[in-house]
Amino acid sequence: MIANYGYKDGSGEYYISIDTDKCIECPVGRACLAACPKAMFETLVDDYDDEVVCIKAQFRKSLAYDCVQCKPAGGHTRLPCTDACAPGAIRHSW
Amino acid sequence: MITAGIDMGSRTIKVVLLEDLKVEGAPQLNYAVRKAQIMFPGELDQDQAAERVYDDVLAAAGLKREDVAAVYATGAGRKQVKFAADAVTEMTAGARGAVFFFPSVRTVVDVGAEEGRGIKTDEAGKPTDFAGNEKCAAGAGSFAEAMSRALQLSLQDFGEASLKSDKTIPMNAQCTVFAESEVVSLIHASTPKEDIAKAVLDAVASRVCAMVRRVGIENDVALIGGMVHNAGFVASLKAAMGVDELKLPEMPEYVSAVGCALLAAETRH
Amino acid sequence: MTELSAFNAPSSGEKKEFWRWDETAWVDESRDWRSAKVLTCGIDVGSVSSQCVICADGELYAYNSMRTGSNSPDSATNAFAGVTARTGLTVPDVQFVVGTGYGRVNVPFSHKAITEIACHARGANKMGGNSVRTILDMGGQDCKAIHCDEKGKVTNFLMNDKCAAGTGRGMEVISDLMQIPIAELGQRSFEVDVEPEAVSSVCVVFAKSEALAMLKAGYTKNKVVAAYCQAMAERVVSLLGRIGVEEGFFITGGIAKNPGVVKRIERLLGIKAMETKIDSQIAGAYGAALFAHTLVLKQGAAKPLAAAA
Numbered sequence: 208m209i210a211n212y213g214y215k216d217g218s219g220e221y222y223i224s225i226d227t228d229k230c231i232e233c234p235v236g237r238a239c240l241a242a243c244p245k246a247m248f249e250t251l252v253d254d255y256d257d258e259v260v261c262i263k264a265q266f267r268k269s270l271a272y273d274c275v276q277c278k279p280a281g282g283h284t285r286l287p288c289t290d291a292c293a294p295g296a297i298r299h300s301w
Numbered sequence: 302m303i304t305a306g307i308d309m310g311s312r313t314i315k316v317v318l319l320e321d322l323k324v325e326g327a328p329q330l331n332y333a334v335r336k337a338q339i340m341f342p343g344e345l346d347q348d349q350a351a352e353r354v355y356d357d358v359l360a361a362a363g364l365k366r367e368d369v370a371a372v373y374a375t376g377a378g379r380k381q382v383k384f385a386a387d388a389v390t391e392m393t394a395g396a397r398g399a400v401f402f403f404p405s406v407r408t409v410v411d412v413g414a415e416e417g418r419g420i421k422t423d424e425a426g427k428p429t430d431f432a433g434n435e436k437c438a439a440g441a442g443s444f445a446e447a448m449s450r451a452l453q454l455s456l457q458d459f460g461e462a463s464l465k466s467d468k469t470i471p472m473n474a475q476c477t478v479f480a481e482s483e484v485v486s487l488i489h490a491s492t493p494k495e496d497i498a499k500a501v502l503d504a505v506a507s508r509v510c511a512m513v514r515r516v517g518i519e520n521d522v523a524l525i526g527g528m529v530h531n532a533g534f535v536a537s538l539k540a541a542m543g544v545d546e547l548k549l550p551e552m553p554e555y556v557s558a559v560g561c562a563l564l565a566a567e568t569r570h
Numbered sequence: 571m572t573e574l575s576a577f578n579a580p581s582s583g584e585k586k587e588f589w590r591w592d593e594t595a596w597v598d599e600s601r602d603w604r605s606a607k608v609l610t611c612g613i614d615v616g617s618v619s620s621q622c623v624i625c626a627d628g629e630l631y632a633y634n635s636m637r638t639g640s641n642s643p644d645s646a647t648n649a650f651a652g653v654t655a656r657t658g659l660t661v662p663d664v665q666f667v668v669g670t671g672y673g674r675v676n677v678p679f680s681h682k683a684i685t686e687i688a689c690h691a692r693g694a695n696k697m698g699g700n701s702v703r704t705i706l707d708m709g710g711q712d713c714k715a716i717h718c719d720e721k722g723k724v725t726n727f728l729m730n731d732k733c734a735a736g737t738g739r740g741m742e743v744i745s746d747l748m749q750i751p752i753a754e755l756g757q758r759s760f761e762v763d764v765e766p767e768a769v770s771s772v773c774v775v776f777a778k779s780e781a782l783a784m785l786k787a788g789y790t791k792n793k794v795v796a797a798y799c800q801a802m803a804e805r806v807v808s809l810l811g812r813i814g815v816e817e818g819f820f821i822t823g824g825i826a827k828n829p830g831v832v833k834r835i836e837r838l839l840g841i842k843a844m845e846t847k848i849d850s851q852i853a854g855a856y857g858a859a860l861f862a863h864t865l866v867l868k869q870g871a872a873k874p875l876a877a878a879a
Contacts, residue, residue: 208724214732215809216476217436217772222728222812254688255723268475268732272511300812311779344786415776437733438775447775478734478743478774479711489640 208253212262213270213300221270222300223288227259229296242291245273274299302370302569303335305358306561307351307385308394309378311415313527314350315339315555316358318369319562321570330570332401332563336362337555347381355384373565375557377416389564391557392420392428398560399523400426403548407519410538410547411557412509412528417441419513426560432515438477440508442528447477448501451484452494456531463498463533470500480504498533506537513542521548529553589742589752591824593636594849597656603631603663608866611664612858613649613680614689615642615673618710618738619824621855622649624659628863632657633852638710642673650679665871668858672711681872684861686854687716687727693857694820695722698844703818706806706835707853708825710738715810722857726813734774736805738824741831743774744798747781748791752828759796759830766793768800777801795830803834810839819843826850 213222239248239260247266252258266273277283289297308315318335338358342350351374359366366384374385375394382388391411399409400422409420417440418433434440438447442456449459470492474480480501487497524547528534539547550556603609606626614621616638624632634652638645646669654660661667661679669677670689677683686707694705700720707714712731718724734740745752766789771777777798784794802825821843825831827850836842848856865872 209726209813211726211728211812213728214475214730215812216439216733216735217776218434220812254684268473269511272508275511275514278515436771436773436776438773443775476733476774478739 208255210259210261211300212267214268219271220300221274223262223270224298224300225260225262226296226298227253227257229294230259231257233294235291235293238291238293239288239297242287244276244287247273248288271301302566303364303368304562304565304569305355305369305372306394306558306563306565307355307372307374307376307379307382308555308558308561309347309351309374309376309381310413311377313339313341313414313554314347314354315558316354317555317558317562318358318362318364319559319566321566332566334552334555334559337552337558339554347378348383351382352384370569371565373561375561386565389561391416392418392431392433393564394557394560395525396420396422396428396560397426397563398556398558399525399548399550400424401559401563402550402556403521403523405521406523406548408513408516408522410509410513410522410524411526412442412505412524412534413526413554414442414446417509417512419509419516421516421519430516432512434508434512439475439480440505440512442505442526444477444480444505445501445528445531445534447481448484449498451481452488452497454494454498459498460502460531460533462495463502464536466493466495466499468496468499469503470496472500472504475508499537502531502533502537503541506534506541509538510541518542518544520544521546523548523550525550525553525556527554586749588745588749591752594851595632595634595652595656596849597632597653598626598630601626601631603657603659606631608863609659609664610859610862610866611650611661611667612689612855612860612862613646613667613669613674613677614671614686614852614855614858615645615649615669615677616671616686616710616854617712619851620645620649620671620673621852622646622653623852623855623859624653624657624664625856625859625863628860630848630856632659633849633855635849635851638673642676643678645673646677646679666862666866667872668862668865670854670858682862682865684858687714687729688724689854689857689861690714690822691716691718691724691857692722692860693853693855694718694822696856696860697822697846697848697853698818698820701818702820702844703816704810704813704820706810706819706821708736708738708806708821708823708831710824713737713806713809715806715813717813717816728809728812730809733772735772735777736802736809740774740777740802741825741828743778744781744795747778748795750791750795755795755799756828756830756832758792759799760833761792762790762796766797766800768804769797770801772801772805799828799830800834802831803838806831807835807838815839815841817841820846822850822853824851
């Protein structure tokens with residue numbers, strides 16, 4: 208399942224997508240949880256009883272702002288969360 | 302020489318007449334605002350309104366159209382000003398205007414009725430980067446305005462009320478429409494108006510601040526646009542940005558129009 | 571100038587609430603719940619509306635749909651009470667209750683909470699059949715785009731509850747602004763000489779200013795409504811684009827009842843939405859009741875809850 212967390216508003220489209228099929232058998236012990244400087248990821252047991260990561264609810268409506276420090280404006284050229292995710296389950300839409 | 306700058310905002314039209322002053326011995330030209338005027342177009346079309354306010358300000362200054370060397374326009378409706386010689390973006394006008402009032406400024410925060418933006422500028426007032434959110438009401442003055450109406454306070458009283466609160470109530474809604482319901486629930490829960498006002502202005506400030514962070518915050522920082530009049534917002538923004546001082550112009554809503562008139566003058570020297 | 575009419579004191583007498591939609595209820599009179607082997611319940615407490623669906627032996631038996639009150643527990647209890655009033659069926663008669671929706675964790679008599687994404691997919695799979703692949707749920711304060719497989723299992727989804735554009739709330743705002751009852755908006759949007767361009771602002775606040783400017787420029791109210799319905803359709807189609815649209819397109823939620831938006835979505839996608847006789851607003855609660863049914867078959871009836879009212 209592709210779970211898209213985020214939103215689209217007048218200013219643009221901001222989604223973090225998690226491919227749960229790739230996420231279920233994480234070979235790197237959920238490294239994303241620690242990689243995100245704002246600790247935006249958490250694990251949950253989804254509706255189909257799989258343990259996967261998701262974006263915490265309090266961040267889902269403000270990703271454009273929350274992710275700023277890891278984007279080029281914050282001096283980054285690579286995202287810590289996608290770098291940490293060895294199976295390549297995490298994607299940013301912007 | 303006299304030049305004019307017209308800022309066609311989403312709500313109001315601002316016109317400034319700028320005159321250059323030759324000071325004996327000074328290395329460069331100085332400028333002074335000769336006359337400034339603001340109007341709500343109301344029922345008028347934007348182009349008619351621009352004509353009228355321009356003629357009004359000329360009459361008030363005792364000038365005729367031929368006395369003005371050039372007219373530049375800026376703002377969302379800048380293309381509507383048929384008599385303008387050129388049009389410049391809000392970023393260009395805002396940065397130039399802010400650096401005119403405060404030469405040390407490198408970061409300009411512009412918060413008007415329907416738009417909020419952060420501009421990075423060089424020492425000449427030329428924008429080097431900007432981030433804006435012109436298509437969502439949540440990061441602009443209209444968010445605060447809608448909420449002040451829900452509280453039945455004027456925008457100014459709303460700002461002053463927020464200064465009396467030291468509470469921090471987080472607002473969950475990121476959307477102006479949804480936030481209205483949230484404010485109504487806060488009212489129903491008998492939350493003091495002061496605390497609600499602060500919660501709303503903190504929310505706008507945090508969004509504006511996040512936008513400015515995209516271009517990076519470099520001192521000095523100036524705030525321009527109509528929200529300067531809202532003391533509560535200024536306090537919330539200072540706290541959100543973590544800066545000790547925000548440069549506040551005396552005529553905040555005219556800064557972009559001044560920048561515009563200045564650009565018109567500079568290309569003619 | 572924008573005017574937020576919802577907060578304007580009524581100028582005289584009572585203020586008419588144009589946005590108010592009808593609450594609905596239904597019971598399958600051909601059956602008696604007392605003869606059913608498995609009775610399950612799905613409760614969907616949304617931000618704007620709440621539904622209770624009863625399934626008898628895995629088939630729809632009764633539902634009640636109403637406006638969400640000031641808190642989730644009471645809204646859930648009231649939604650169930652509406653079914654009780656028509657059937658005599660009470661909470662202890664039901665073997666398993668699944669809560670869903672925004673207030674799902676606050677349903678006092680529920681045994682399990684399942685997200686509305688999974689429940690809408692499951693409900694749509696039942697209402698539209700197993701050829702349903704793409705589901706658009708336009709709720710009161712959110713919009714969901716879901717892709718599912720032939721079993722109704724979610725394969726891709728997104729939810730937008732950050733912004734009022736493309737939600738029922740956005741429609742209510744326009745209904746109020748135009749002073750046209752919300753149920754009439756769809757029909758009125760087709761009563762225009764030529765189809766106007768869509769309102770260009772995504773943001774509902776700016777769209778309101780734009781709508782007022784259109785009226786000033788001589789547009790009829792119907793034409794403004796048409797421009798807004800088109801904007802809403804464009805908005806949700808762009809959301810759907812993120813998950814990909816496949817044939818077997820099913821629309822759930824309150825806005826499915828607005829042909830002004832539905833027809834325009836169909837036109838933009840070049841795909842017709844599947845038809846159903848069942849109220850589109852109950853899809854989430856129906857899916858929840860179906861999940862409850864499967865759980866009863868798998869693990870037996872849930873233990874009665876002490877908190878059950």
